[in-house]
Structures are given as C-alpha cells and as structure tokens.
Amino acid sequence: MTVIDGGLVQPADSPKQSTWLWLHEWATTVDHKKLGLMYISSGLLFFVIAGLEASMMRIQLALPNNDFVGPETFNRLMTVHGTTMVFFVGMPVFFGFGNYLVPLMIGARDLAFPRLNAFGFWLFLFGGLLFYFSWLGGDGLYGMGTAPDVGWFAYSPLTAPAFAPGNSTDYWILGIMIAGFGSTGTALNFVATILCMRCPGMTFMKMPLFVWLMLVNGFLVLVALTPLTAAQVMLLFDRFLGSHFFDTQAGGDAVLWQHFFWVFGHPEVYILIIPAFAIASEITPVFSRKPIFGYEIMVAATVGIGFISLGVWAHHMFTVGLSSGVNTFFAASTMAIAVPTGIKIFNWLGTMWGGRIRFEMPMLWVTAFLFEFVIAGLTGVMLAVVPFDWQLSDSYFVVAHFHFVLIGGLLYNIFAGIYYWFPKATGKMLSKKWGHWHFWVFVFGFNLTFGTMHFQGLLGMPRRIYTFDPGRGWDMLNLITSIGVIFQVLGVLFFVWNVVSSLAWGEDADDDPWDGWTLEWSTTSPPPAYNFETIPTVRSRRPLWDLKHPEDPDWHHE
Amino acid sequence: MSTANETITADEWTLPSRGHVGMLCLILTECAFFAIFIVAHLFYLGKSLVGPYAADVLELPVVGTIFLLSSSITITLAIRALRQGHQAAFNALWLTTIIFGLIFLIGTGFEWYGLIYDQGLTIRTNLLGTTFYSLVGFHAAHVTIGLLMLTGVLIFSFAGLIHVGEAERVDVLSWYWHFVDAVWVVVLTVIYLIV
Amino acid sequence: MTSDTPGMRRFRCRHRVGRGVVSTVLALVALSLALPTVVGGEESPIEFDQISNMFEPVSVPAQRIRELAELVIAICAGIFLVVGVLLTYVIIRFRARPGDEKREPPQVYGSNNLEAAWTIIPVIIVVVLFLATARTINEVELKEPMEGALEVTVVGHRWWWEFEYPEYGIITANELHIPVSTPERPWPTFLWLESQDVVHSFWVPRLAGKTDVVPNRRNTLWIDTAEPGMYLGQCAEYCGTQHAHMLLRVYVHSEEDFDAWVKAQQAPEVVDASVADGRNLFQRTACINCHTLDGTVADGTYGPSLSHLMSRKTIGAGAAFNNAENLRKWVQDPALFKPGVRMPDMKLTSEEVDQLVAYLVTLK
Amino acid sequence: MSNEEHEEGIELPAPTLWPLLAAFGMTLGFAGLVTHPFVSVTGIVCFFVAGFGWWREVLPHQHEELVPLVPVELRAKPVQPVTASVETLDLGEEGHRMRLPTHVFPLSAGIRGGIVGGIAMAITAEIFGFFVFDSLWYPVNLLAATAMPSLASADTSVLIRFDAAALGLAILIHAILSLLMGLLYAVILPIFAKSPAIFGGIIAPLLWTGLLSTGLGVINPALADRIAWEWFAASQIAFGLTAGFVIARMERIETLQSAPLAVRAGLEMKTPSKGDQ
Ligand code: HEA
Ligand code: HEA
Ligand code: CUA
C-alpha cells in the first residue's frame, strides 16, 4: 500500500476552501457518500426540470383546443418528461440512496469498486446532459433544437430514418445508452459489495431489508438493462449503418422492438419500485417500534417479484394482436405478481399493527405511500385483465396508473427517505413545519391531478394527444387535473425551501435522531470518510437494538 | 463500536472475492446483451426479402473455432503455471493464448472479406446481413477487447510485475476469456448450424 | 428513546400545523379555480356532444368487456376497502401517544399463519380472476371472419384512416359506415387492420376494445351492434405529430340506410359543368399525385380518396367540419387546422382555391 | 479488503479525476454521432488517455490515501442501553417476542384437508348432477365453463354430454382451488381456535357462496344461469366440514419459529447461536 503525500484531505466544511478546491474535491471523489449525494441531488435537479416540462403539458391540456404549445413541442415535452423521470430521476436517486446507505448498513468502508462507482455517476450525468443538449442542438451542432419526440418507449418504425429524420431520435438513444452503461456498472458494484463486503456476522438473513432489496435490484438491472442497450445499438445501426433490424420496408418487424423494449421496460418499473420498497421497509419498523413483520417472507416476496417481473413484459402489448394463448399467459404472470406485492403490503401493515407509530415526516410519507400504492397496484391488476386492457391501454387510465405507482410509490418514498436520512447525511434535521406543508399540499395536488385522470381514461381519452376538442366529456376533468399541478409545484417548492433553510439554519441532529436500529445510526452524522473507526460485528438484524437492550438482545431469538 | 460477540470473529468471516463476483456480474449482463442479438437473429431466420441467404454463403469456420476453443485450455494451464510459480511456463502459455485468439480474429477477417466482396453480403443487404454482422461483429469485438487485456498482462509479466500473488486477479481475466469462448459456441450454433 | 429527542417534541405540536395547512389548501383551491380563466383557448373548429364512455357499450365485444370490467372493479374495490379500513384502523389505533416513548411495544416477528393466509387468499382471487379473463379473451378475440360478416379493410396512415369495402368496391376515409346486426339478420362487421407507415391503433370505445394497426401485420377486430347511431373513436397509439387529430367516426345504419349509402358511394361522380374550371385546375395540380378521385385522372394513394368527399362530416380525420368554408381554409393552408399535416400548402392563389373548393363541394 | 487501519488513520482509495475524464470522453465519443466527427475524435482520445491514467491508478497496486481519524471527542459515542421498557404479550414461552401463533397445523394437513374436502365436494356435486340431470358430466361441464367460452354459452343438451377438454380443465380448476382452500383452512383455523367446526364447516362456506353469488354472472355465466344454490351451498359445506375435520385431527406441530428461513431451507449452514432451536 502506498500512502500518497499530501493526501490528507481537508474537512469539507473548512471555510478557507476556495470554490475551485471544493469543485475539485467533488469531481475527483470516489467516496460512496459523496457520490450518493451527487446522485440524489442531480436526480432531484432533473426532477424539477421534468416537472416543469410536465407543467407545460398540463397548461396545454387544461383547456380544449388550447394553443400554449404546438403539437411538435408537446410531443417533445411528453417524450423528454417521461424519459427524464424514468432514466434521470428514478434510477439515479435510488442509486444515490444505495450508494450512500449500502456500505453503511453492511458495515463497510466503501463500495467494492469505488472508481467504477465514480465512473458510473459521471456517465449518468453526462448522458443526461447530452440528452438535454438536444433542446439546443438537434440537427448538427448549429441546427435548430430538436428534442426527441417519439415517446419514452420509442416504438419502431416511428424511429426509423424515414419517419424520424434528423438527430432527435439519436439523442434519445445516446443519452439513455450512456447513462445505461453507468447504471450497469453501479449495479455490478452493488452486487459485488453486498456479496463480498458485509461486516463479520452479517449473514444473508441478517442483512437489513434495504440491503436485500438493493441486491435483488442490482441483479435486475444487470439482466434487464442490457437488453435495452442491445436494442438501442440495433436502432443505431439501423440509423447510421443502414441495417434493417426494425425496418418494416425490408421485412423487419415493428413488434420485435416492442418485445425488446418491454423485456427491459417492465423489469425497469420494478427496478424503480424495489428501492422504494426498500426505503419503506426501513422506515416502517423504526417508526412503529417493532421489527419488520415476516422478514423471511419479505425477502422471498422480493426475490419472487424480481423473477416474475422478467416474465410479464407482453402485458404492455395486449393490443398488438398477439395470439390469445400468449395474451392468456401474460395475463396470468402479470396477475401473479399481485401476490408477492400483496404480501409486502400486508407485512408492512403487520409491522405497524400493535406498534406505537410515531408519525414523523418519514412515516407520514410511507403511510401515504401505502394508500396510494394499493390503488395503483389495483389499477394495474385491472390493466392485466386483457379484455379490459383492450379498452384501457394507451388511455389516460394508464397514465393515471403509472403516475400512481411512480409518484405514490416512488416519489413518496424518495421524500420519505430524504426526511429519514437527511440528518445522517448533513447533520441537520429537516423542519417539521415545512415538512407538513410539503406533505399535505403535495399529496392533495397529486390526488387531484392523477386521481382525476382515471376518469378521462374511462371516457375514452387517449394519451399523448396534444389537444382535444370540447364536448367529449373531458373538459372539466382536464381542468381539474391541471389545477392539481399547481399544488404539486407548491409542494415541491415547500420541499426545496425546507432543504435550503434547514441546511442554513436548521436544528442540529444527533447521531441517532430516530432511535434507529441499523448500523448507519451508530456512526456520526455526517459519517467520517471511513464510516467506522473499526469495522463493526453484528449478531442480529438489528445490531443497535442489541446494544440498546443488552438485557434482551435480538440474537437470542433469531 | 462492535457488538460483543463470542461466535463470530473477523478471522472466521470469509466472503467471496469481489473480483470474481464483479466478473460474474459482468458476464451476466453480457449474456443478456448477446441474448437479444441472438433472438433477433433467430427471429429473422429465413425472413430476408432478398438474397444472399445463409445456406448459400455461410461456411462453418472450423479452423478459427478450434483455435479459439483451444485457447481456453491454454489460458487455464497458464493460470495453473502461475499459481505454481512457473513464470516462464506462464508467459509461454499466455502468449499462446493470445496467438490463438489472433488466429481466430484473422479467420473472421477473411470470412468477412469473402462475404463482402465475393458474395455481396453487407450489413445493409438484407436481414441476414443485418443480424449476422452485428452478432459476429460483437463477438469479435469482445475477442479484441479480451486480447488487449491479455496483452496488457503479458507486458506486465515481461516487466516482472506478475507473480503468484497476482494469480487471483489474472484468474478473473481468464473467466472473461472463457465467457467469450462460450459465447462463440452459442453464436456458432445459431448462425452456422441452424440455417 | 428519551422524551426530549427532537423527533418526539415535534410530534406533539403536529395538530396545530395540520389545521393551518387544511384551511390554506382550501383557500388555494378557490384561488386556482379562478386562475385558468385567464388562459384563453382557441375557438374550436369542431365540437362534439358525444362521450365515448366504455361503460355504455352498444356492441357485443364492448359489452363482454364491460361485464368483465365490472367484476374486476368490484373485486379491486373490495380489496381496497379491506386494506384501506385496516390501514386507517392501524393509523388511529396504534399511533404513539404521549408517554409512549418510555415503553417499546411487544416485538412480534411475524406469523406464519397470517403470512400464509395473505398469500393464499390473493392466490385464490387471482385464480378466479384469471379464469374469467381467459374465457373472455377467447370470446372476444377472433382471427378469422365469422359467417356472413361485412369485411372492411382498415388502413392506418399518418394521420388518417382508409376504409376499403372489397365486397362493394368502395374506398373511403375517416368515417366507417356499417349496418346494424339484429337477431333477424345477424350482420356483424369484421375489420382487417393494416398500416401504411407506423403503428396506429383503432379504438371506438363503445363498440370494441382497441387493436393496434401494425405495418407488415394484419390484425383483426369485430363489431356487432344493434344500435344505429354515430360513435366516436380515435387513434390510440402514438404515431407522430398529429396523433391527436386522427379521429374516426363509425356510423351504424339500419339495413336500408346502409344499402342507400353503398349505392351512393358506388355511383359515379356527377360531372357539374358549372365548376369545370375547378375540375380542370384540380387535374392540373399536384392534388392528383396524392389523391384519388373517381372520374378524373387523380389516382394517388398518399392522401385520402376524395370521391364523394361531401358525404363525409369532417375533413382531416376530424380536424374540422366538412363545409365549403373549412375546405377553403384547408386547401389554402392544411396546417391551419392540423399543424404538421402531410398535405403540403400548394401555394394557390385565392382565386384558384375558390375554383377548387367550388368543384370539391359538388363531390356529393 | 484494502482499507488498512493504522494508528493515525485509515487508508481509503485516493480521489482521482480519471473516472470523470473517461466518462466525459466516452460521452463525447458518442456525441460526435449527432454533432461532428471531430467531437468523437476528441472524446476517444480523452477516453484513452483517461483509461491509461486509470490503469496506472490501480495497477499494479491501487492508489490510497491515509485519512486521519477524527479527534476522539468528535467520534460517535458508543451506543448506550436505553431505559425504555419492552412490553410483553400474554402468550408465548419466551416472553415478548415471537412468531405468532406458536402452534400451527403443518402444511401437509392443509393439503390433505384440501384433497379430502375436494373429493367430498365433488361427490356432492355429482350426486346433484346424477339425480337432477341424469348426467355425471353436467357439473363438470359447468365448472369448465368458467374458462371455456364454448361451454359458457352452450345449452343443457350440450352440457350433459361428455367433453374431454372440459373434464381435464374442470379437474384442474377443482384441484387447484381445493388445495388452496385446504391450505387456507389449515392456516386460518388456528386463528379461530375456539370453534373451528362452526367456522370452517358452516360460516366460511356460506360466506364463500354469498360472495360468489354476486360475481358469478361474469365469472361463470353458464353456472350463473342454471345454478341450484342449495346444492351449491351443500357442496361447499361438504368441503368445509370434511376439510376442517381432517385438518383439526392432525396434531399441531411446533414451528421452527426461531430458526432463520435460510437454515430451515438448508441455504445457510451456520448453526444458530444459543437461544435458537
Ligand atoms: C413503479 C412502477 C410500476 C409498478 C410497481 C407497476 C405495477 C404493476 N403494473 Fe404497471 N406500469 C408502469 C409502472 C408500474 N407498474 C408504467 C410506467 C406503465 C406504462 C408504461 C407506458 O406505457 O408508458 C405501466 C403499465 C402497465 C400495464 C400496461 C397498460 C397498457 O399500456 O396497456 C399493465 C398491464 O397489465 C400494468 C400492470 C401492473 C401490475 C399488475 C402491477 C403490479 O405489480 C401491482 C401489484 C400491486 C397490487 C395488486 C396492490 C397490492 C396488493 C394487494 C393489496 C393484494 C391483493 C390483491 C389482489 C389479489 C389483486 N402496468
Ligand atoms: C417518476 C416518474 C414520473 C413523475 C414523478 C411524473 C410526474 C408528473 N407527470 Fe408524468 N410521466 C411519466 C413519469 C413521471 N411523471 C412517464 C414515464 C410518462 C410517459 C411519457 C410518454 O408517454 O412517453 C409521463 C407522462 C405524463 C403525462 C402524459 C402525457 C401524454 O400522454 O400526453 C402527463 C400529463 O399530464 C404527465 C404529467 C405529470 C405531472 C403533472 C407530474 C407532476 O407530478 C410533476 C410535479 C413536479 C413539479 C411540477 C416540479 C416543479 C418544481 C418546481 C417548479 C420548483 C422549481 C423551483 C426551484 C428549483 C427553486 N406525465
Ligand atoms: Cu395514428 Cu396515433
């Protein structure tokens, strides 16, 4: 081992540090905690941008025959909004949480491959920047801006050179592909870290659920993301080399792309929701003051979800005219996934049952998540009923379904996680007062917007239309939907204000403000670069419980 | 801060090596990558609207296959030699592996030359060209990357930097090479044997 | 946990905060209801008074789907009720109360029985749901035309629909005319779905579920309705810029009316000498490269057939009502109603447009 | 693991700019496709330079830096025992923590109960078919109609005839549902330990019948059209009573409540520490 001279880093809060040094420190860091924070904050930045894009769409759709933006712009906003939210918000924020927490929870000093981790982060960031560069320079460096307008699943042959001239589609391919390389690296890192770097005593069945879920998620990213990369490479070949993978003129098949995309796309939505489940699984026990109910079956259900999710993709294709045998099979597999998911819901309920639930901000968000996610999952089951899906597919009902899972499931847990671990990462508590404003206003706005959307769908409104005519029964509903967004924006603003003001003059946090049980609460807030002075040893799933209750530790019972 | 513990001490605590786990993960995602190209190839079998067709132009690359598969054996022997401290044997076997891989690549080069200039099959010609060149091309690209890394190790070894202590890290690399070989078996089957 | 940790303290003052939030939220609702009136919408070129509600089916497939849908919705509502009530109960019953920080609740790890129960019950529900789904799939999905069906080939184009009746030699656009099917005379309609370019989706909620229109494939759909009337539908798969204006209408006629419509469509175009100028202009202009018009040299297939144009209620796949005024605007600048449309602005003089439109309106 | 601990600090991987540069180069390399080939060239050069730098960073040994330990007074305090008491439940030998309930029926009891109950139910249904419609196939076909559109709309003359596909399907449906119900009984009966016979034999079947009657029109239209509710309920009760009886007779076994799943499944070999059974 070599010790480089001058390698003693200054503490991050040294007032003398110039901006340049500060930048240099963050640009060169390989520390999992710094990278985690960078992931989360750039993800949130993208969230605000994509949220603004959504707001513009909602202004356009507030009234019939509105002309706030034209069709081209709307289609670009729609595509970029969806793509950003999935690839540049959901994935990086959860990678951030994983980055920050996995080593702390398993009692390690860093991820298995710290430099690969940095590489992955920068790939994600530059991929996102390249993607957004399309708003400025689409057709060649000096061309007019052309963001992609093919929808987030970019169905062929709409992406074929004949129908998508210029470079807009290429930006979609490249931005996601580059970020995808990074994600694959990060997932590999998570798996290797969890398998190889757990502290002594932490057997598989003693890992915190968060870590288990990130492990499953890592595997899912490894097997599901590369198919998208492969399909995108094919599309690139089609567009740049003149090959014919998806060229319907040369006998290529449009449906092949759909299979390839959804082979990735469906696991992708579970890649997004499993880390959200992971956060809920940490917060629920701590604030209910009970261990997680049915740990083993929670693990089994997660692994089950992971496996089943690889075999349900064609439920996004019920309307393309597959044979009835295929449709039946995918209806069955899709419905089957309701079972392990239900197990999780009920086990969280079981954890809360008989507890003394402290409704701090994290727990409030998780509770709201339970409500919204049950609704979301049940609309998912309706979509899985193939004949019903023939009516609902590609309507606003689907839009409502997936915003309920993506916001009610994903975003709520992101918020929960931020309220929960913010003290650990920054040493400051988030204000509870602003937290409440954020919570109630956002939850109200969310339900107003997306609860309403189900009805447009049932009344026959297709998605991805830039405008609609009056008198079709959608006018009032669309107006209400758009009004809801005002509240969501306000809610987000309260949140931003909460973060900024708490950082500036918030209350200091102890090492263990929530009376938690996992290893991250045993180190300082924020933790030192090396996390732990000595690597801890654990004997149960709740090492801190053992220390706090020496008279009755968990390992007597596990 | 450590929980007082009688049963587990850090010494008894052994976990898999992260190099090998990382490599396995890489192999897993690469499998998914190749699987998609293989599915595309199988899906488009016989669907080309214009010729040339596979049965008419593709010939089983016997020589290249033999060399590539043999290289898996030589690399295993090389690692064993390294573990036993036979530095010279390691260098020789490692070099052989690289040469075998090169021969395979050269074979592919000749095959492509023939296809393009004699048979008129390019990636733009038809669906066969599209899937054939992508699949074989990606495999060849993996062989190339593998060869670059093998060569790197060889240079280090000549520089005297590779010893018994490095055997595990070199072993990780050899897993990649085995994977590339295994993929070839599958590619060979779907492209040349199923027509 | 000791009583003075920050979390605990904030927990107690929650109620006051809550009340303030609720009243402010209400005030904001009132404010925002007033807000959008400021943003004005364009005056509409077309207005509908029909709601395509899938729960008011008038055709057999849509009816089957509705029945199944009601079952699923009932089951799901039941599940939601159970989970929702449990959750509410838990929230109220098991919330921490002052003084609780001194005691930890019993540490229950789980229950094999309960866990098994809430695995098995969903499995049973799923099995039942699946069986009903499987049967309905087979009831509704039909790959070959049934006996005595009227066959129509539907071709999706960016961004309009082409309807071909091989039996009658009719080709028309955007408005599908079909007969009623009664117990006395079962006369279902069987649609072959094809695409010229990208993927579209044929969807008329009150008649049948949607089916995608995919290049290089031939999908199928059927309608069997006893209710005459007009039913609105729309392309339901994103197909590019004007996906929003790819509407379609289905007219269901009584048997006599349908026969009359067929006769009218089959009749040759009446040549009206008073609009000969327009007719000549039309035949000299690029129109003929893209449009077909019986009785003229126009035989293009890139745009919709203009034969019997005036028998259609709308132009531009529902972008505007079909009348002289709108036709004039359309020919002058198609992008006015439909920005991004595939029909170019022909840069005709105002006079030429008048002549053309005068001719077009005679195409009864 | 690499991070070595010393007196004065801990060695961690040293910060490095190469990953950022490599990522930047890679992005530029691709960006050239949509901008100008020159961008690609710059990117590729950048990528290889960074790749080489990175290589030097880890080979033959990775660069590390010594991070000094924070002063003792700033370190995390050892976790202290808390004063909060932990409440106990009334039941259970081990006091306040356990999997509940502690005594359950083995799953095999559920399977057995399901099989026996399923047979009893089938017999009741067959008696109905035989005496009322003179056909053993009638109930079978009715059940199969759940998933067979041809039978769902068929009339009685068809329904009393033999149909091999329907027989297979009906057996499958019947077997799956019977097994599931048997298992459910086995797990739920202990919860209603006081009066398992009344619950399992009467209340549950009647509940089930009532629930089905609401959705039956869609689940199985053929059955809904011609169902004889008294017979239906009778067959359900036959199931409930026999299954419940079979299950309740089985001895309740001790669960391996404290052994981790992985140990029970043989996934992990670690012997449980003391206090575990
Ligand atoms: C985080 C993301 C996420 C999650 C978790 C889910 C979860 C599910 N989704 Fe969703 N889905 C999306 C994101 C997600 N989805 C997106 C983004 C799209 C649209 C893509 C696009 O077109 O752009 C989509 C679209 C989509 C479709 C295609 C619709 C169409 O385009 O035609 C379908 C169809 O089957 C579907 C089904 C389901 C099901 C069955 C679940 C299940 O996992 C839900 C399981 C949960 C429950 C069922 C609730 C809890 C369970 C119980 C309380 C137990 C008891 C319940 C029963 C017995 C039923 N989803
Ligand atoms: C994680 C995923 C995610 C999230 C969070 C959201 C959030 C939102 N989405 Fe999104 N959406 C998708 C994923 C997501 N969406 C996807 C995948 C699609 C499909 C795309 C496709 O069809 O291809 C889609 C499509 C989609 C549509 C359908 C478009 C169409 O079919 O025509 C609509 C329409 O209303 C919509 C609206 C919204 C709104 C109003 C929000 C709101 O919740 C957003 C709220 C957030 C904000 C409003 C941020 C505002 C913040 C500020 C303004 C503060 C700024 C100030 C400072 C920084 C100081 N979305
Ligand atoms: Cu055609 Cu959308």
Ligand SMILES: [Cu+2]
């Ligand atoms: Cu899905």
